[in-house]
Amino acid sequence: MTIAPPTRLLTRLAHREGPDDVVARRRSGIKILFWSTLAAIVIGVLGLAEPIEGKLHEMRDRLRPQTPSGQIVAIGIDDRSLEEVGTWPWPRQRHVDLIERLNAAGVRRIFFDVSFATKSDRAQDAALATALKGAGNVYLAAMISRDPSTGEHHYKIPRAEFRAHTRVISVSTKANGSAAIPDMGYATRLGSLMAPTMSAALAGRKGSPDETFAIDYAISAWKVPYVSAADVLAGRVLDTNIRGKDVVIGAASAEMGDVYRAPGVGPINGMFIQIVAAETLLAGGFRQLGWIAPLLLGFAACATYLFARRRWVGRSAVILALAFAAFGPLVAEDRGLTFEIMPLLACISIGAGYGAWARFRSSYKVRGNINAVSGLPNLAALREETAADAVVVAARIRNFAEISSALPPEAERALVEQIVGRLALGARGARIYQGDEGIFVWTTTPEVAGPDQLDALHALFRSPALIDGKPIDLSMTLGIDADGTRTLANRIGATLVAADEAASEGLRWKAYDPAKLADAEWKLSLLGQLDSAIDSGEIWVAYQPQIELATGAICGAEALVRWSHPEKGQVSPMEFVLAAEQHNRIDKLTAFVLGDALRAAADFAAQGLAFDIAVNMSARLLEKPGLVAMVQNLLADSGLSAERLTLEVTESAAMDSGRASIRTLEEIGSLGINVSIDDYGTGFSTLEYFKKIPATEVKIDRSFVQSIDRSASDRVMVRSTIELAHSLGRSVVAEGVETPEILNELIALGCDKAQGYLIGRPMKLTDLANLMRDQPAVRAA
Numbered sequence: 001m002t003i004a005p006p007t008r009l010l011t012r013l014a015h016r017e018g019p020d021d022v023v024a025r026r027r028s029g030i031k032i033l034f035w036s037t038l039a040a041i042v043i044g045v046l047g048l049a050e051p052i053e054g055k056l057h058e059m060r061d062r063l064r065p066q067t068p069s070g071q072i073v074a075i076g077i078d079d080r081s082l083e084e085v086g087t088w089p090w091p092r093q094r095h096v097d098l099i100e101r102l103n104a105a106g107v108r109r110i111f112f113d114v115s116f117a118t119k120s121d122r123a124q125d126a127a128l129a130t131a132l133k134g135a136g137n138v139y140l141a142a143m144i145s146r147d148p149s150t151g152e153h154h155y156k157i158p159r160a161e162f163r164a165h166t167r168v169i170s171v172s173t174k175a176n177g178s179a180a181i182p183d184m185g186y187a188t189r190l191g192s193l194m195a196p197t198m199s200a201a202l203a204g205r206k207g208s209p210d211e212t213f214a215i216d217y218a219i220s221a222w223k224v225p226y227v228s229a230a231d232v233l234a235g236r237v238l239d240t241n242i243r244g245k246d247v248v249i250g251a252a253s254a255e256m257g258d259v260y261r262a263p264g265v266g267p268i269n270g271m272f273i274q275i276v277a278a279e280t281l282l283a284g285g286f287r288q289l290g291w292i293a294p295l296l297l298g299f300a301a302c303a304t305y306l307f308a309r310r311r312w313v314g315r316s317a318v319i320l321a322l323a324f325a326a327f328g329p330l331v332a333e334d335r336g337l338t339f340e341i342m343p344l345l346a347c348i349s350i351g352a353g354y355g356a357w358a359r360f361r362s363s364y365k366v367r368g369n370i371n372a373v374s375g376l377p378n379l380a381a382l383r384e385e386t387a388a389d390a391v392v393v394a395a396r397i398r399n400f401a402e403i404s405s406a407l408p409p410e411a412e413r414a415l416v417e418q419i420v421g422r423l424a425l426g427a428r429g430a431r432i433y434q435g436d437e438g439i440f441v442w443t444t445t446p447e448v449a450g451p452d453q454l455d456a457l458h459a460l461f462r463s464p465a466l467i468d469g470k471p472i473d474l475s476m477t478l479g480i481d482a483d484g485t486r487t488l489a490n491r492i493g494a495t496l497v498a499a500d501e502a503a504s505e506g507l508r509w510k511a512y513d514p515a516k517l518a519d520a521e522w523k524l525s526l527l528g529q530l531d532s533a534i535d536s537g538e539i540w541v542a543y544q545p546q547i548e549l550a551t552g553a554i555c556g557a558e559a560l561v562r563w564s565h566p567e568k569g570q571v572s573p574m575e576f577v578l579a580a581e582q583h584n585r586i587d588k589l590t591a592f593v594l595g596d597a598l599r600a601a602a603d604f605a606a607q608g609l610a611f612d613i614a615v616n617m618s619a620r621l622l623e624k625p626g627l628v629a630m631v632q633n634l635l636a637d638s639g640l641s642a643e644r645l646t647l648e649v650t651e652s653a654a655m656d657s658g659r660a661s662i663r664t665l666e667e668i669g670s671l672g673i674n675v676s677i678d679d680y681g682t683g684f685s686t687l688e689y690f691k692k693i694p695a696t697e698v699k700i701d702r703s704f705v706q707s708i709d710r711s712a713s714d715r716v717m718v719r720s721t722i723e724l725a726h727s728l729g730r731s732v733v734a735e736g737v738e739t740p741e742i743l744n745e746l747i748a749l750g751c752d753k754a755q756g757y758l759i760g761r762p763m764k765l766t767d768l769a770n771l772m773r774d775q776p777a778v779r780a781a
Contacts, residue, residue, distance in 0.1 A: 029306035036351030040343040049342035058264035061218040076252025081230040092124035106243035113250030117156040133165040184277040203281030214286035289339035298344035302351035374416040376434040390443035394495035400438020426457030458508040478509035542762035556612030559597035598638035614646040622661035642672035702736025
């Protein structure tokens with residue numbers, strides 16, 4: 001019987017969004033919306049985007065050019081006027097002449113954008129006052145000026161004798177951060193005097209000093225009807241050109257100053273800005289909506305984008321908001337409305353932009369968290385979840401790699417579908433995560449991960465999977481971890497360890513034992529403590545004596561490393577030496593043991609004792625070119641003769657490392673140092689390998705020595721080894737000698753040296769010195 005899942009099972013399991021995902025997405029959206037809105041508000045309040053806003057206004061002005069009404073005529077005191085009439089300032093009589101000639105031509109009103117705040121010739125001042133009284137239609141300019149030396153503001157108001165017969169208007173303007181004048185007020189406070197602005201007076205509009213209106217620079221200043229003041233004074237102006245119209249007299253020459261920047265126009269005299277502002281009011285005016293209302297639209301679009309369940313709804317909202325920002329102001333300004341769009345754009349660009357980036361990053365992350373073949377979430381995705389109170393369950397398909405290696409991708413996907421279909425029954429709807437090499441993990445409740453449920457789930461895998469019509473047996477074990485105090489990543493590893501242990505012990509499933517955690521932590525920290533243990537003296541060298549069988553006298557010793565840990569006690573050399581070899585940390589440990597052993601042997605030599613020292617050499621060191629130099633330097637530092645040192649290397653280590661290791665041993669031998677084949681008989685043990693290794697000594701493994709008094713085959717092996725070694729000129733050391741019977745057999749077989757508990761256990765150097773001084777020769781009973 002085969003079990004297969006619904007066709008869309010993997011898709012549902014891979015893309016199911018849990019409650020935590022929804023909460024995380026909402027929290028992220030709220031943060032993005034808050035910061036984007038705050039940034040937009042700061043931009044709007046501080047006017048940080050005024051230069052950009054101004055450029056956008058200029059672009060729109062070019063798209064909708066407007067023609068002035070023609071009811072306002074500019075009378076310019078231009079370069080030609082200065083040449084014909086005289087340099088500025090003109091005598092007051094010239095202004096009297098202008099007033100009289102303009103009124104004679106039938107103008108409606110006369111506006112002076114010229115200051116009459118200073119005292120002049122008495123007769124001319126009186127003539128001007130008389131002309132103003134007789135005209136009755138003249139407006140004189142007042143303004144606020146700033147003293148550049150003190151920074152104080154002064155009011156430049158027409159003299160009292162002039163104000164008695166005219167109306168005072170304000171020509172003061174306020175530039176923005178770009179030195180442009182985007183808007184105009186309706187009135188200005190000049191101390192105790194309240195004066196309408198020239199543009200408001202020209203248009204016949206009233207307003208408070210706090211009110212402003214945007215200037216429509218789509219109205220071309222260059223199309224304002226213009227007459228040179230020189231032509232007026234010379235009578236060269238046709239009355240029909242100015243009759244019934246308002247005229248503005250002001251500077252039209254750069255030499256006179258009064259130059260401002262008009263958006264989209266460039267430098268221009270203030271008179272023309274006043275006229276364009278007046279024309280704006282005459283055309284109906286611009287109503288300013290500011291930036292708050294458009295920002296609300298941007299806020300709504302951004303919120304829709306971040307929180308809409310359907311992507312197309314959010315994208316549509318952003319597109320509509322951007323379309324409004326692009327075309328809305330153009331349509332609105334054509335109808336007399338103006339507003340700022342940069343805060344809106346800032347809100348959308350920051351909010352929707354960062355939201356899009358977050359989604360892209362999330363989708364990219366999701367792609368990295370999905371198994372490429374099956375589409376299931378992988379273990380990287382599981383590690384990002386939270387499952388403090390849940391039980392973690394792992395299923396390991398032990399022959400998955402063997403099966404999948406013979407299947408094409410589609411068939412492998414079909415295999416995973418069948419595996420997940422069975423696991424889904426036991427997972428009770430939980431999301432299943434797929435790791436490499438047939439690992440599947442999920443989290444569930446203790447009730448669903450009980451012994452009976454796990455046994456039942458394992459039973460489902462007794463039936464083979466059916467792939468392309470062929471039955472395939474699946475070997476599966478389960479591991480569980482219910483310790484919610486550790487991280488999910490640690491717990492995943494624990495379940496896999498438990499599944500492996502279940503397989504090795506022939507069980508269907510196994511729970512991880514937290515008691516093993518302390519040992520695991522010790523093993524992980526072992527290498528980190530090794531170097532400091534050498535420096536602190538926790539690592540030390542023990543010496544196991546060797547005897548010469550012909551005399552029974554101690555002739556040397558083998559140096560063995562030991563670790564006395566302050567908490568763990570005596571650490572097995574098999575544990576830390578093997579770890580040091582596997583992680584390339586054996587160099588310092590070997591140098592320490594070799595250095596200590598050479599110094600000990602040199603001390604015995606200084607006392608007149610013939611003493612040989614043997615040190616084990618790691619196979620990994622044989623592959624390193626610095627080994628020979630290290631041995632040579634330590635040997636020179638100790639002063640010991642090279643022939644007193646024996647370096648032991650196992651036959652399998654020497655041969656597994658290849659030709660490079662053989663060359664290293666040959667180089668060591670060329671220095672006069674002895675090389676011993678350690679653990680002989682446990683490796684290759686052939687004549688060919690025996691001849692290839694450049695050794696001077698053979699050390700027979702204890703597994704053969706310990707039974708030579710009982711086993712005929714072991715006795716034959718030891719005897720043949722001794723005979724072979726002697727025929728090749730090599731000495732023989734037997735290790736593991738623990739009884740007098742074994743010692744007798746070795747003597748009878750002609751062995752050269754012996755080592756074992758009968759002779760002495762590994763001991764400290766002081767104990768070895770005492771043994772050599774006090775103990776008689778060890779002889780057979």
